Amino acid sequence: MKIRRCAVLFIEPREDLGIDWAALFSGARALSAALRWVALAPHLDRETTIDAAQVAALGAIGQTAWTERADVERQFGAPMLDSLLALGLLLDDDPADNPARERDALLRAQHWRPLSAAAHMFSRWDGMEVDKGMHFPSFEELVQAYGTPPPPALGRGDPAQAIKLPPPLGGALDAQLLQRYTGRNYDPAAVLPLDLLARLLQRTFGAQAERMVAQEAMVLKKTSPSAGGLHPTEAYVLVQRVPGIAPGLYHYHALDHTLAPLAALDAAAASELARQFVADQHWFVDAPVMVVMAARVARNFWKYRNHAKAYRAMMLDAGHLSQTFYLLATEAGMPAFVTAAVNEKAIERAFGLDPLSDAVVAVCGCGVAAAGQTTLELRYEE
Numbered sequence: 001m002k003i004r005r006c007a008v009l010f011i012e013p014r015e016d017l018g019i020d021w022a023a024l025f026s027g028a029r030a031l032s033a034a035l036r037w038v039a040l041a042p043h044l045d046r047e048t049t050i051d052a053a054q055v056a057a058l059g060a061i062g063q064t065a066w067t068e069r070a071d072v073e074r075q076f077g078a079p080m081l082d083s084l085l086a087l088g089l090l091l092d093d094d095p096a097d098n099p100a101r102e103r104d105a106l107l108r109a110q111h112w113r114p115l116s117a118a119a120h121m122f123s124r125w126d127g128m129e130v131d132k133g134m135h136f137p138s139f140e141e142l143v144q145a146y147g148t149p150p151p152p153a154l155g156r157g158d159p160a161q162a163i164k165l166p167p168p169l170g171g172a173l174d175a176q177l178l179q180r181y182t183g184r185n186y187d188p189a190a191v192l193p194l195d196l197l198a199r200l201l202q203r204t205f206g207a208q209a210e211r212m213v214a215q216e217a218m219v220l221k222k223t224s225p226s227a228g229g230l231h232p233t234e235a236y237v238l239v240q241r242v243p244g245i246a247p248g249l250y251h252y253h254a255l256d257h258t259l260a261p262l263a264a265l266d267a268a269a270a271s272e273l274a275r276q277f278v279a280d281q282h283w284f285v286d287a288p289v290m291v292v293m294a295a296r297v298a299r300n301f302w303k304y305r306n307h308a309k310a311y312r313a314m315m316l317d318a319g320h321l322s323q324t325f326y327l328l329a330t331e332a333g334m335p336a337f338v339t340a341a342v343n344e345k346a347i348e349r350a351f352g353l354d355p356l357s358d359a360v361v362a363v364c365g366c367g368v369a370a371a372g373q374t375t376l377e378l379r380y381e382e
């Protein structure tokens with residue numbers, strides 16, 4: 001039998017801080033710190049505590065070539081290899097099913113940059129409730145907790161030398177740019193008209209033109225820029241209240257301009273999923289539609305293989321799309337929102353997404369504003 005290490009592995013000397021109660025009562029230093037090695041291997045969806053001997057063995061076994069197990073066993077012993085194989089940090093070529101080896105193969109096939117894979121896989125949330133039982137914190141509360149924030153604008157260089165610019169000219173975009181705000185108070189009874197949903201999806205996520213750039217390569221032209229012209233960001237839609245579209249989960253097709261039903265939901269289940277998606281930020285839950293932006297990593301990493309900037313570019317792509325979405329919602333007289341504080345794992349389960357190949361980045365949405373403002377918003381007129 002042959003073995004090799006998993007493709008991507010980072011080992012963190014993690015410090016766990018705690019209170020040493022015995023020391024506290026005897027008047028000594030009460031803060032205790034315990035160190036342990038944590039293996040962060042993105043093909044496994046968990047952190048794993050290992051010991052120093054396992055760290056040393058992992059450091060001596062390569063991740064590219066398959067090595068005869070018997071040769072490695074002579075150095076580290078069978079129990080050590082068995083323990084690392086059981087953890088999924090070492091992989092063997094036994095033809096039997098091995099979920100860890102399959103996940104490792106998928107990770108290799110996607111061309112992830114190792115640090116990006118670890119950053120993505122280990123920053124996902126499940127069951128997070130960001131603000132349980134509280135309201136959106138006001139700036140007064142934040143200042144009380146953290147002190148004065150750094151100044152809102154930065155002065156650099158000699159101010160006496162600064163060139164005074166003329167005031168900005170008015171322009172066609174001003175109406176949207178100057179009315180845009182993040183809505184945190186949605187009318188729970190209001191619907192999003194189907195025509196408007198169609199415009200929001202097509203003009204944000206849809207193809208405005210298509211072009212064959214090589215015999216087997218098509219790129220789409222969209223209203224937002226995209227790294228490499230690849231447009232890897234897919235729109236997965238949670239519908240709560242759109243006349244003509246049943247509550248449920250859908251995928252938007254960028255070329256066909258269609259919504260493919262993925263799961264039907266009743267109103268209560270749709271609202272509950274919305275709450276889970278945005279990590280219990282109740283101020284977004286009543287938006288009649290939410291759009292999950294999830295990047296198809298194979299599309300981006302097809303060009304940007306094992307690339308230091310590719311993950312950053314995917315995050316930026318979603319940011320551009322969300323601004324376009326905001327401006328279109330504003331044009332229709334509605335506030336919008338975007339949030340990265342999302343339970344990626346709940347979203348993955350709901351839509352059947354694999355985080356190694358479909359990276360959930362953020363959730364946006366929009367809807368009719370409620371009459372009053374109970375949660376903080378920054379509107380221009382105020």
Ligand SMILES: Cc1cc2nc3c(=O)[nH]c(=O)nc-3n(C[C@H](O)[C@H](O)[C@H](O)COP(=O)(O)O)c2cc1C
Nearest residue numbers: 136180181182183184281338339340341377378379
């Ligand atoms: C990447 C990103 C993440 C955000 N995440 C949240 C969030 O988790 N919760 C929230 O209420 N607003 C979120 N927002 C909205 C900002 O709080 C908002 O843009 C900011 O307060 C400025 O207000 P304005 O959009 O009305 O100008 C996010 C915005 C961006 C661009």
